[in-house]
């Protein structure tokens with residue numbers, strides 16, 4: 001992605017080598033966010049979850065999409081939730097505050113993990129939100145550890161969907177929920193690049209809704225519901241595209257995490273949805289109870 005582009009690197013996570021996708025960020029993401037906060041008149045001294053919302057919900061519809069997803073979930077205080085591909089930690093911190101639950105966040109990109117840990121600390125939430133680096137397809141958690149799991153705009157980079165779903169299924173308790181937002185494959189043809197998850201198609205693995213349904217079902221998930229959110233995403237992309245065209249992007253926004261290619265990526269994302277090349281999905285399912 002745009003900032004300090006480097007070739008793919010490997011980073012140590014425990015004693016395992018984690019392959020870092022080269023399309024995600026390097027550099028001091030935390031400092032970039034702090035600088036933008038200061039530019040918009042905020043300091044990290046009395047930071048709130050709301051202050052960070054414009055930048056730390058790292059998906060096209062931002063905080064609104066996280067909140068709408070949360071509105072559809074039943075999470076009790078004290079439950080343990082897993083956020084796979086947690087980015088800089090906005091959804092994890094929001095869930096912890098809103099529901100009084102404990103959240104484990106895991107992400108493959110060291111620069112995002114570093115920012116997520118430091119922002120969580122600045123907000124005084126480190127006792128309930130634990131962030132670590134790792135690969136969502138090889139989760140460092142025990143069987144049946146979580147009451148629910150979320151993966152917001154992450155699956156586009158997951159090549160082996162079935163193994164990924166099996167891994168999530170393994171760490172969920174019986175009846176645990178799994179909620180996903182993603183760009184699925186549409187029927188309008190090849191997608192325009194660059195997009196936020198891939199500069200040229202490398203590492204991009206979109207599936208149509210029926211295949212995702214099939215993989216989830218084969219893995220042992222039930223109550224599978226896949227909703228098309230194209231209309232909402234189209235409106236959101238139109239708004240951002242207009243702000244870019246008018247050079248009115250606020251200093252604090254997810255473009256800080258996307259880098260210099262943000263305008264082209266946003267424009268292509270909008271076209272891809274418009275031309276039905278991608279289909280934004282909101283997905284809910286639960287782990288079967290009778291597995292245990």
Ligand SMILES: C[S@@+](CC[C@H](N)C(=O)[O-])C[C@H]1O[C@@H](n2cnc3c(N)ncnc32)[C@H](O)[C@@H]1O
Nearest residue numbers: 057058085086087107108109135136152153157
């Ligand atoms: C668009 S961002 C979404 C971040 C976060 N879920 C949010 O909504 O704010 C996608 C994230 O997925 C992470 N990611 C991609 N592949 C991953 C994998 N195999 N394991 C864990 N994280 C991964 C990236 O590092 C990036 O932080």
